[in-house]
Amino acid sequence: MTDYITVLGLAVGVAAIVGGQVLEGGNLASLVQLAALVIVLGGTAGAVMVQSPLPVFKDALRLARWVVKPPPGPGLETIRQIGMWSQVSRREGTLALENHAYTAKDPFIKKGLQLLADGVPPDQLRGALGVEIAAFEARHRAAARVWEAAGGYSPTIGIIGAVLGLIHVMEHLSDPGKLGAGIAVAFVATIYGVGLANLVFLPIAGKLKGLVAGQVAVKEMIIDGLCGIGHGENPRLIESRLSGYLPPPPAPKGARPAAKAKK
Secondary structure (H helix, E strand, O other): OOOHHHHHHHHHHHHHHHHHHHHOOOOHHHHOOHHHHHHHHHHHHHHHHHHOOHHHHHHHHHHHHHHOOOOOOOOHHHHHHHHHHHHHHHHHOHHHHHHHHHHOOOHHHHHHHHHHHOOOOHHHHHHHHHHHHHHHHHHHHHHHHHHHHHHHHHHHHHHHHHHHHHHHHHHOOOOHHHHHHHHHHHHHHHHHHHHHHHHHHHHHHHHHHHHHHHHHHHHHHHHHHHHHHHOOOOHHHHHHHHHHHOOOOOOOOOOOOOOOOOO
16 A cells, blocks of 8 residues: 655655745756756765675665555454464363464464464463564664765765865856856755755655554564463454454544533
8 A cells, every 4th residue: 555645745845945946046957956866865875885784785776665655554454363373272281283374474473373383382382483573773874874874974975075076166157157066066965965854764764664563563463362371361362352453443433522510
């Protein structure tokens, strides 16, 4: 499912900057400077690549798609599946979950069901899957920090572009016709650096951190449910407890907040 608010937010931010330029009577063409864009994007990418190991850098590029198409968070369908596995376990024993483990598409769920089928106690199951959650969170948070680092380097690289533009201006003081282009690159490079940091890189990092936290919640919900199955809990009790992981439902239209009791 596409996260349209990300696209809308980026469009609003760019429109506000471009609209402000128009309202000030500026020329939109002056904001388009290929040299400034190459300096900022290339310099920022280079700095991030120096800082990050190759696997982390690749993960950061791969996770960027989550900003537009985020993975599903805790869902009712998963809770119903866990409830169904609980019923199967109570009727036929945990060994019957082995067939469901073979058909599970999620490797995390497959591993949990297989451990249950093998007779692993719930506490040990929680510990084994908890290690996997910790590794997942550490790996994906490191990828999010790559975008955060890009947001830190980008404004500084923009200043470097500004200095390069001013150097170009100084080299052509005797030719006034070339001064305008150099000054334009100088100021536009700063705009690109600050703009990309605050409209693209830092927002991507922040959203990825939130999405990673959501995926961790999904995995913790699965562990909670599987441990409930291992303890032989009632399926309805398991589903009721897991429903606490779900986000609150939206308020119905036209609903009014409850009136506060008078003292």
